[in-house]
Amino acid sequence: MVINRWHALDLLCDPVVITNNGDPLRNRLVLPLSGACWHAEGRRPSDLRAEEIGRGESRRQCSPANISGAKIDTLATDLNLLHADHQKLADKTRTMEQTLHKLTLKTQRVETSVQSLLNRVAALERRVDGSEGRSRRNNIRVVGLPEDVEGSSPMSYVEKWIKEPIPAWALIPFFTV
Numbered sequence: 001m002v003i004n005r006w007h008a009l010d011l012l013c014d015p016v017v018i019t020n021n022g023d024p025l026r027n028r029l030v031l032p033l034s035g036a037c038w039h040a041e042g043r044r045p046s047d048l049r050a051e052e053i054g055r056g057e058s059r060r061q062c063s064p065a066n067i068s069g070a071k072i073d074t075l076a077t078d079l080n081l082l083h084a085d086h087q088k089l090a091d092k093t094r095t096m097e098q099t100l101h102k103l104t105l106k107t108q109r110v111e112t113s114v115q116s117l118l119n120r121v122a123a124l125e126r127r128v129d130g131s132e133g134r135s136r137r138n139n140i141r142v143v144g145l146p147e148d149v150e151g152s153s154p155m156s157y158v159e160k161w162i163k164e165p166i167p168a169w170a171l172i173p174f175f176t177v
Contacts, residue, residue: 145161
């Protein structure tokens with residue numbers, strides 16, 4: 001339904017029910033933007049009777065002569081307040097959208113970095129596994145040395161022992177690795 005100027009005048013004075021092609025389920029109760037009309041005349045929205053709402057009638061129809069300058073000023077003030085509130089909400093929405101966009105970009109960069117780091121960790125794990133396997137296979141096991149002969153410094157004992165010539169009996173395949 002199109003709201004014409006008389007509906008707009010009704011909004012200045014009384015609550016109005018706007019009917020929609022006679023369908024009572026689609027009727028709309030439209031309240032004025034300011035309560036000045038009701039309070040000035042000593043009426044409240046609850047003064048509307050249910051049968052008036054059901055029939056789509058308002059309490060009374062306003063004519064242009066009944067509209068005062070104060071009511072128009074009140075309407076203009078209310079519209080300005082609504083416009084300011086709308087502007088604030090639009091600014092907040094714009095800010096939130098920009099923040100969301102920045103966070104989305106940052107999340108994408110973090111996901112890329114995490115994937116790169118996971119690939120690097122997997123490659124390093126493969127290298128460590130290979131190094132551990134080679135170190136296990138390349139260890140020298142010395143058989144036939146008495147226990148605890150190295151003393152407090154096993155490294156110095158091994159250095160001295162390697163420098164000594166290997167006796168002929170040690171070259172038997174049983175003692176070599």
